[in-house]
Amino acid sequence: xxxSSKKFVEIFTDGACSGNPGPGGYGTLLRYDGTTKExxxxxxxxxxxxxxxxxxxxxxxxxxxxxxxxxxxxxxxxMKGMTLWIHGWIKKNWQxxxxxxVLNKDLWxxxxxxxxxxxxxWKWVKGHQGHRENERCDVLAREALGKCKS
Numbered sequence: 653x654x655x656s657s658k659k660f661v662e663i664f665t666d667g668a669c670s671g672n673p674g675p676g677g678y679g680t681l682l683r684y685d686g687t688t689k690e691x692x693x694x695x696x697x698x699x700x701x702x703x704x705x706x707x708x709x710x711x712x713x714x715x716x717x718x719x720x721x722x723x724x725x726x727x728x729x730x731m732k733g734m735t736l737w738i739h740g741w742i743k744k745n746w747q748x749x750x751x752x753x754v755l756n757k758d759l760w761x762x763x764x765x766x767x768x769x770x771x772x773x774w775k776w777v778k779g780h781q782g783h784r785e786n787e788r789c790d791v792l793a794r795e796a797l798g799k800c801k802s
Contacts (some may be wrong), residue, residue, distance in 0.1 A: 658720040658771065659684060663711045665725045666779070666789035667703025668797045675800040676700065678707035679792025681785050682714065689714070692792040694800035703793065704730050705759040712766035721772045726779030726786055735774050738764060 662683040669676035676698040682689045691710055695703070704727035711723075725731055738760060741747065746754045754760065777783045779790070 658718050661715065661719045661721045662785075663708070663721055663723045664785035664789050665704065665707035665711065665723065665727075665730075666786060666793045667700055667705075667707050667727065668790065668793040669698060669700035669703055670797055670801060673697055673699050675797055676703040677793040677796030677798070677800060678703040678710065679789040679794075679796060680707045680711045681789055681792070682711055683785075684719075690788070690792055692796040694796040696800050701727070701729050702756055702759060705756060705763060707789070707793070709759065709763050709766060712763070712770070715770065718769040719771075721770050722775055723772055724775045724777055724783075724785065726777055726783075728776060731774045731776045733760060734763065734767070734772075 664681040665678070667676065667678045675694065675696050677692060677694040679692045680690070693706065693710060704725065708723060708725065708730060741754045741760070746757050748754050777786050779786060
């Protein structure tokens with residue numbers, strides 16, 4: 653499949669955690685072909701970074717064929733992890749620059765696997781600065797978090 657024939661998808665994500673670790677939630681907004689889909693979820697014991705990662709993973713799981721994607725996140729951890737760090741971690745057998753095991757290896761591997769068929773551009777936005785889609789994902793993440801806390 654050529655790049656030009658790939659469907660264009662926008663993915664916006666956010667994660668939230670009450671305590672770090674503690675209960676957490678994620679929110680994702682996907683936009684494609686004039687359609688918007690929102691998804692969210694939570695875990696009772698997690699971290700903020702894991703929820704940021706789950707937001708991306710769950711969005712990628714919904715895609716049924718290779719797409720051209722722009723992922724917009726307010727997580728430097730996710731963006732830098734996928735664009736700058738992951739290939740070095742793999743070369744170093746999942747060790748970070750301090751020669752310690754990379755945290756969240758399970759989710760990095762899953763995100764990498766799910767990313768493979770796609771052409772992805774990663775975009776960072778500052779959180780809580782009025783970016784409409786990021787703010788919506790924040791609401792979804794916090795609502796999901798509330799369900800896991802109760």
